Amino acid sequence: MMETIRVSVAGATGKLGSMVCSLVQASKEMRLVGAIVSSSGGHVGKEIAPGVFAVGPEGLRSVLQGTDVFVDVTNPTVAPGNLAIATSMGVNCVVGTTGIEVAVLNGFSESVQREHTSVVVSPNFSIGVNVFWKACEVLARSLDGYEVEIIEMHHDKKKDAPSGTAMKAADIISKATNVNKYVYGRQGVVGSRGKEIGIHAVRAGDVVGEHTVIFAGNRERIELTHRAHSREAFAEGCVTAIQWVNARKDGKVHTMAEVLGI
Numbered sequence: 001m002m003e004t005i006r007v008s009v010a011g012a013t014g015k016l017g018s019m020v021c022s023l024v025q026a027s028k029e030m031r032l033v034g035a036i037v038s039s040s041g042g043h044v045g046k047e048i049a050p051g052v053f054a055v056g057p058e059g060l061r062s063v064l065q066g067t068d069v070f071v072d073v074t075n076p077t078v079a080p081g082n083l084a085i086a087t088s089m090g091v092n093c094v095v096g097t098t099g100i101e102v103a104v105l106n107g108f109s110e111s112v113q114r115e116h117t118s119v120v121v122s123p124n125f126s127i128g129v130n131v132f133w134k135a136c137e138v139l140a141r142s143l144d145g146y147e148v149e150i151i152e153m154h155h156d157k158k159k160d161a162p163s164g165t166a167m168k169a170a171d172i173i174s175k176a177t178n179v180n181k182y183v184y185g186r187q188g189v190v191g192s193r194g195k196e197i198g199i200h201a202v203r204a205g206d207v208v209g210e211h212t213v214i215f216a217g218n219r220e221r222i223e224l225t226h227r228a229h230s231r232e233a234f235a236e237g238c239v240t241a242i243q244w245v246n247a248r249k250d251g252k253v254h255t256m257a258e259v260l261g262i
Contacts, residue, residue, distance in 0.1 A: 005246045008034030008063050010082050011073040012054060013043045016096065019235035020071060025049045029243065034063030036082070057082075064089050069242045075159070076100045080108070087111045087119075092248065094241045095121040096234070098164030109253045118248035122256035123164025124209075125237030130256050132211070132226040136169050139215055139222060140176035146215040146222075147193065148173055153202040153210040161201035165211055170197050173213070 007024045011017035012035035024030045035048040039056035046054045055063060060082060064070060070086040072079050076099035086093050088111070105121070112119050124130070140148070152166040162170075162184065174180055174197060181196040209228040214221060228234070237256065244259045 005030045005242060006033045006066060006068045007031065007071060007242060008036065008067040008069075009071045009073070010036040010060070010078070011075075011097075012048050013037050013041065013046070014073060016231055016234055016238070017071075017073045018048075019231055020073065020238050021048055023235050023239045024242070027239065030239070033066055036060055036063060038078075060085055061089070064091050067091050069094060069246050071095075071238065071242065072097050073238075076104075080104045083108055083119075084111065087115045087117050090115055090117055092117050092245050093119040094238060094245060095119060096123070096125060096238060098123045098167075099160045105253075112253055113251040116249050116251045118245050118250050119253045120241040120245045120256065120259060121253055122237075122241070123168050124234065125241060125256055126228060126233040127237060127260060128228075128233065129165055129211075129226055130237075130260055130262060132224065133169060133172055134257065134262055135224055136213055137172050137176050139213075139224065140173040143215045143217070143222070144177075146217045148177070148179070149198040149200070149214040149216070151200045151202065151212045151214070153204065153207050155206050155208065156203050158203060161203065162199050163201070163209070163211070165209065166199055166201070169211065169213055170199055173197060 007030050009017050009021050012021050021032055024032045032049045032052050035052055035054045037043040037054045043054050044056045048054050070091045071094045072082050073096040079097040150166050150169055152163045179195055179197055183196045183198050185200055212223055212225040214223050241259050
């Protein structure tokens with residue numbers, strides 16, 4: 001009989017974190033054993049699930065002692081410290097926090113390798129977005145010389161811009177085309193467009209998430225769009241990542257594409 005996966009979530013009262021907690025608790029294969037929240041948000045001591053009370057950052061080590069998979073959906077200021085502690089304790093991780101600096105992620109990868117843990121890192125866990133990224137790669141390789149613009153739209157409470165999903169799309173396209181210059185919006189007399197990838201962020205209303213990549217030639221264009229109707233798409237993918245990474249101890253940082261086999 002398969003043992004229940006013990007899961008702890010940092011950012012447990014956030015939009016995505018609270019949904020992940022609910023799905024974990026509803027799963028027959030998992031059990032929520034820890035919820036970590038900001039010490040200043042007013043949620044410390046809140047019962048997140050039956051018998052599971054939120055703790056502040058100072059309770060992280062204690063929670064991780066009984067955790068199989070640690071999920072971090074916090075912010076780029078907090079996440080590096082959380083992940084350093086988790087990997088040092090040999091706990092596998094699923095990381096959905098966006099905006100973490102590349103140098104920090106590289107250092108994290110070294111720690112994962114050293115401690116023989118396994119981690120899934122993705123700015124977006126939805127199946128559709130991961131197929132969207134794959135389609136971006138195929139189109140970029142197939143449309144030589146086409147100019148690329150990325151437009152992303154999110155709700156008015158989103159803190160970072162551009163989104164991690166948009167930036168990963170840009171990185172995938174850049175690698176496929178060798179176009180390395182990113183331009184974030186345009187203003188004033190900017191002159192003719194150069195060899196660049198344009199990236200634009202829109203913040204309005206309650207938009208869950210929308211990403212469009214435009215591949216434009218002189219006589220035609222292709223527009224590839226992904227729209228998220230509900231954050232459940234992200235949370236369900238996160239749970240899939242938890243299940244996938246649980247049994248691994250390979251010292252590697254994995255992508256959601258690996259989890260989905262695409």
